[in-house]
Amino acid sequence: MNDPTTPSAPAAGLEGVVVAESEISYVDGEAGRLVYRGYEIEDLAENSTFEETALLLLDGELPSRESLTAFTERLEAERGLDDEVLDLLHGFAADADPMAALRTAVSAEGMFDPDAGADPLDGEATRRKAIRLIARFPTIVAAFDRLRNGRTPVGPREGLSHAANFLWMLSGEEPDPEAAGILDVALILHAEHGMNASTFSARVTAATLSDLHSAITSAVGTLKGTLHGGANAEVMRMLLEIEKRGTDPETYVDETLDAGKRVMGFGHRVYRTIDPRAPILAEFSRRLGEKSGETKWHAWSERIREAMESRKGLAPNVDFFSASTYHALGIPVDLFTPIFAISRVAGWTAHVEAQYAKNRLIRPRARYVGASGRTWVPFEERR
Amino acid sequence: MNDPTTPSAPAAGLEGVVVAESEISYVDGEAGRLVYRGYEIEDLAENSTFEETALLLLDGELPSRESLTAFTERLEAERGLDDEVLDLLHGFAADADPMAALRTAVSAEGMFDPDAGADPLDGEATRRKAIRLIARFPTIVAAFDRLRNGRTPVGPREGLSHAANFLWMLSGEEPDPEAAGILDVALILHAEHGMNASTFSARVTAATLSDLHSAITSAVGTLKGTLHGGANAEVMRMLLEIEKRGTDPETYVDETLDAGKRVMGFGHRVYRTIDPRAPILAEFSRRLGEKSGETKWHAWSERIREAMESRKGLAPNVDFFSASTYHALGIPVDLFTPIFAISRVAGWTAHVEAQYAKNRLIRPRARYVGASGRTWVPFEERR
Numbered sequence: 001m002n003d004p005t006t007p008s009a010p011a012a013g014l015e016g017v018v019v020a021e022s023e024i025s026y027v028d029g030e031a032g033r034l035v036y037r038g039y040e041i042e043d044l045a046e047n048s049t050f051e052e053t054a055l056l057l058l059d060g061e062l063p064s065r066e067s068l069t070a071f072t073e074r075l076e077a078e079r080g081l082d083d084e085v086l087d088l089l090h091g092f093a094a095d096a097d098p099m100a101a102l103r104t105a106v107s108a109e110g111m112f113d114p115d116a117g118a119d120p121l122d123g124e125a126t127r128r129k130a131i132r133l134i135a136r137f138p139t140i141v142a143a144f145d146r147l148r149n150g151r152t153p154v155g156p157r158e159g160l161s162h163a164a165n166f167l168w169m170l171s172g173e174e175p176d177p178e179a180a181g182i183l184d185v186a187l188i189l190h191a192e193h194g195m196n197a198s199t200f201s202a203r204v205t206a207a208t209l210s211d212l213h214s215a216i217t218s219a220v221g222t223l224k225g226t227l228h229g230g231a232n233a234e235v236m237r238m239l240l241e242i243e244k245r246g247t248d249p250e251t252y253v254d255e256t257l258d259a260g261k262r263v264m265g266f267g268h269r270v271y272r273t274i275d276p277r278a279p280i281l282a283e284f285s286r287r288l289g290e291k292s293g294e295t296k297w298h299a300w301s302e303r304i305r306e307a308m309e310s311r312k313g314l315a316p317n318v319d320f321f322s323a324s325t326y327h328a329l330g331i332p333v334d335l336f337t338p339i340f341a342i343s344r345v346a347g348w349t350a351h352v353e354a355q356y357a358k359n360r361l362i363r364p365r366a367r368y369v370g371a372s373g374r375t376w377v378p379f380e381e382r383r
Numbered sequence: 384m385n386d387p388t389t390p391s392a393p394a395a396g397l398e399g400v401v402v403a404e405s406e407i408s409y410v411d412g413e414a415g416r417l418v419y420r421g422y423e424i425e426d427l428a429e430n431s432t433f434e435e436t437a438l439l440l441l442d443g444e445l446p447s448r449e450s451l452t453a454f455t456e457r458l459e460a461e462r463g464l465d466d467e468v469l470d471l472l473h474g475f476a477a478d479a480d481p482m483a484a485l486r487t488a489v490s491a492e493g494m495f496d497p498d499a500g501a502d503p504l505d506g507e508a509t510r511r512k513a514i515r516l517i518a519r520f521p522t523i524v525a526a527f528d529r530l531r532n533g534r535t536p537v538g539p540r541e542g543l544s545h546a547a548n549f550l551w552m553l554s555g556e557e558p559d560p561e562a563a564g565i566l567d568v569a570l571i572l573h574a575e576h577g578m579n580a581s582t583f584s585a586r587v588t589a590a591t592l593s594d595l596h597s598a599i600t601s602a603v604g605t606l607k608g609t610l611h612g613g614a615n616a617e618v619m620r621m622l623l624e625i626e627k628r629g630t631d632p633e634t635y636v637d638e639t640l641d642a643g644k645r646v647m648g649f650g651h652r653v654y655r656t657i658d659p660r661a662p663i664l665a666e667f668s669r670r671l672g673e674k675s676g677e678t679k680w681h682a683w684s685e686r687i688r689e690a691m692e693s694r695k696g697l698a699p700n701v702d703f704f705s706a707s708t709y710h711a712l713g714i715p716v717d718l719f720t721p722i723f724a725i726s727r728v729a730g731w732t733a734h735v736e737a738q739y740a741k742n743r744l745i746r747p748r749a750r751y752v753g754a755s756g757r758t759w760v761p762f763e764e765r766r
Contacts (some may be wrong), residue, residue, distance in 0.1 A: 225591025
């Protein structure tokens, strides 16, 4: 039975379907450009900081010095977790996927936030929640990582940038300025990307007039998947698998493709040519490799890139070189996707604010193709 | 600047946009029919149980006696919470919205589930997770309610139906058979409803190949909003407000509409005429009112229904009479939406299984209408 009220063919992936107008970012898939609020991503990577970029995404304008100082101070002041949330983190499973832990902690934050009971359409309350979430994502990820390793969480330290403070809380050691600078740019690069799946899920949740924490919890869970944020960890697992097998990258690519499997970190729903974030991360991967003397991860990545270009004509996406970059920064593989989240929460909150500002319930249709005309019968009469 | 690659007008609510073919349920908005797997909702309400309906939704067929017995035993065996999750619940905020608590607990379940590390495309592992979640939703809601009231959680009791056991765990008292029967039918009525917002959010999350717990966590957060599952609690708050004001229902409707505000529980994105679930719940509301001698909630509901029909031509939806029904069952107002979730998790899990079976990343587009051609400048040069 077909549903006569929904006759059109299903657009299962919503490819090319426009669900919103947005002033936040422009993904030019043909030209391989990414633009936040009118600024090219290369320009921001060269000149901005994560904090400034986050405020740009939220407010639409590069801030004045005073505004940025105030925002940075707010972030610093909000970095610490409430005791109640920290207590909950102590009860998390040590072997949990860090994205499952982050998802749970973000949801828990929604129970303890001072504005938990506010109307989602109260813009000032929602902004306060947004700042708390942006501030605390790194704290949650670092605390979970330390706790699962039987170590005491390290609290945030004043005077450190968002990126540097994360490295501090993760290791409890003075962060290397170059490492912090590279992570800062990586956070800029991942902060926003149009109507991607996690951002869309945040907007679908927010559009029922659910609260910001619900929306961001949805986004974390959506980012977790290997077809989205989970891909950067999968890229690193591929590089580690190549090392383990003792094969060469070209052979690995051939064998993977011949087996009908996917080589992670290539291609993109929107970019048809280049992902403009990839070359910036490739340069970081190269530079960090040379600095540490461990150049193979970058070299193998470049060889995989060439093999994929020649065999499939596909270019690397943002996930591909972020893997070797984060690995060179000493970050555990399963924290790669949480770092993506630490950055993307800026874009998510900007999108949820935009959703609330011009809300409409997001409620598509399914086309029914199932059974019809059945009647309930007792067990004895069932086939 | 308009994005030339996405020229079409935004479909902000995705109204009428078909995102999937589905064999699970058919919502006939014109005729006011709801069909699960080929069975009319009235037929299932009359003859089935929540357990049988849940298995019907998951498997597509009315089960044999043996299959239903096995499924019911699995549900009973999985009702209890792990100590780790129960410990976490003890640390939840007593004043938290129960939907925020449920969202957090479901997410936490994802850290402790024995199949937490399984590939989402492993259908057997995903089904085991689905059964655990369906089984535990009532346990979580009841335990949170008791804990927030300073009481010890009551564990599940064997030999009780899903609905009766929930009432048992909530009150610690022998459930009234008629109350349990009515709740059982209410659970049938709410179990599935096509590509509604929470179900869609679950599928958007699952479509990145994230796990079932992520998808269901998204759905809980999406259901929480007042434009979706949150509406049934809003209906009851309206009835309580009428009592508090000492006004009559017609005056309340007039004043609310004249102030440009929404009267909750009316109209539906899909149903153009009648929501077939509403009359069934209206009958329960009436019957429970007469039984208890407290008839005003049902009587006022009927008067609001008539006023809304005459003033706006709108019919009540599923949320409208579920309010007075649940209130008559002695359920606290802020548990109305969690009860919706206790039921809908059956449909959610069926939809996530269907999404995995034929997956495609759900990634729409935004049409960029923001600034263009800007260049980063230092503070001194900013306007």
